[in-house]
Amino acid sequence: MTKYxxxxxxxxxxxxxxxxxxAEKEYHVFLGxxxxxxxxxxxxxxxxxxxxxxxxxxxxxGSIKHAYQKVQEVSETLxxxxxxxxxxxxxxxxxSQTNEETLRREFDVNFFGAFQMIQTFLPLVKKAEGGKIVxxxxxxxxxxxxxxxxxxxxxxLGYNASKTAMNALTLAFGKxxxxxxxxxxxxTPGFTTTDLNGNAPGGxxxxxxxxxxxxxxxxxxxxxxxxxxxxxxxxx
Numbered sequence: 026m027t028k029y030x031x032x033x034x035x036x037x038x039x040x041x042x043x044x045x046x047x048a049e050k051e052y053h054v055f056l057g058x059x060x061x062x063x064x065x066x067x068x069x070x071x072x073x074x075x076x077x078x079x080x081x082x083x084x085x086x087g088s089i090k091h092a093y094q095k096v097q098e099v100s101e102t103l104x105x106x107x108x109x110x111x112x113x114x115x116x117x118x119x120x121s122q123t124n125e126e127t128l129r130r131e132f133d134v135n136f137f138g139a140f141q142m143i144q145t146f147l148p149l150v151k152k153a154e155g156g157k158i159v160x161x162x163x164x165x166x167x168x169x170x171x172x173x174x175x176x177x178x179x180x181x182l183g184y185n186a187s188k189t190a191m192n193a194l195t196l197a198f199g200k201x202x203x204x205x206x207x208x209x210x211x212x213t214p215g216f217t218t219t220d221l222n223g224n225a226p227g228g229x230x231x232x233x234x235x236x237x238x239x240x241x242x243x244x245x246x247x248x249x250x251x252x253x254x255x256x257x258x259x260x261x
Contacts, residue, residue: 029100029153030242033057033083033142034110036067039161039214042235043107043242048073050243052104055079055096059088059110083110083138089145096149102156103149105242108139108191109161113184120182128183135187140194143209156207159242160195162188162252164213169260192252192261199250210248212238215255 030047034040036058044067048054053075058064059082068078077099081092096103112134115123139160150156164176166188179185195211202209214234237255241248251258 027100028052028104029055029096029102030105030107031055031057031079031096031103031146032107032109033081033138036060036063039231039235039238040107040109041067041071042231043109043238044076045071045073046232046235046239047105047242048076050239051075053077053099057081057092057110059083081142083108083142084133086141089141093145093149096146101149102153103146104153104155105157105159106142106146106150107159107161107238107242108142109238110138111135111161111188113181115181115183116179118182119180123182128186131183131187132190135184136190136194139191143194143198147207150207153207157242158198158207158209159238160191160209160211161238162191162195162211162213164215164254164259166192166213167252167259167261195252196250196261202249204249208247208249210241210250211252212241213252213254213259214238 030052032040032044035044035056044054044056056064056068056076057079061080064078068076079092079095082088112131114127114131143158150158165171165185170176192211195209198209214237241253
């Protein structure tokens with residue numbers, strides 16, 4: 026029986042590698058992207074028959090509902106939803122320099138986008154046996170770790186706070202779902218050299234970071250309501 030996964034923001038970077046790795050594990054993967062041309066090119070670049078493009082803009086509720094209908098036409102269940110779409114717009118700004126519009130844009134994608142995706146696709150994930158929702162976050166969103174100097178010292182209010190809000194969302198849905206499923210948790214792959222940070226040197230490769238996400242997504246262990254890095258559970 027075919028298993029299905031959906032990855033948002035997957036036309037490049039870590040998301041594209043997650044799609045590749047899930048497809049190699051014989052999942053049918055919906056490669057979600059807001060730009061149709063780039064999304065279709067990404068699918069072609071993989072050259073895998075079990076990957077299909079899904080147009081979805083996580084900032085547009087109409088687009089999300091339409092994407093849901095497209096997935097539903099193919100399958101009545103969704104085994105894995107990975108909320109990977111994200112923006113990092115204040116990489117070089119201090120909190121006092123950050124403007125309100127930037128904050129709103131980051132929360133729109135990183136928090137409200139994930140929120141809408143979860144609410145909309147929940148019926149399909151609930152129907153899947155062992156359905157999972159994985160939210161891709163950052164260790165800088167851990168208030169404890171960031172304050173203790175255990176993360177990169179990038180004081181990006183919009184990005185960090187929007188991902189902290191995503192962590193709070195993960196906990197809240199986890200409390201609601203309890204032991205009845207689906208399983209929901211957050212994963213931070215850690216510092217990775219991607220377009221998101223201007224391809225800053227010194228980070229993990231996209232494939233290495235994707236593997237951290239994929240391994241947790243496919244793990245038989247239960248991480249419900251937790252936030253994880255490559256070593257396991259991290260503090261809030």
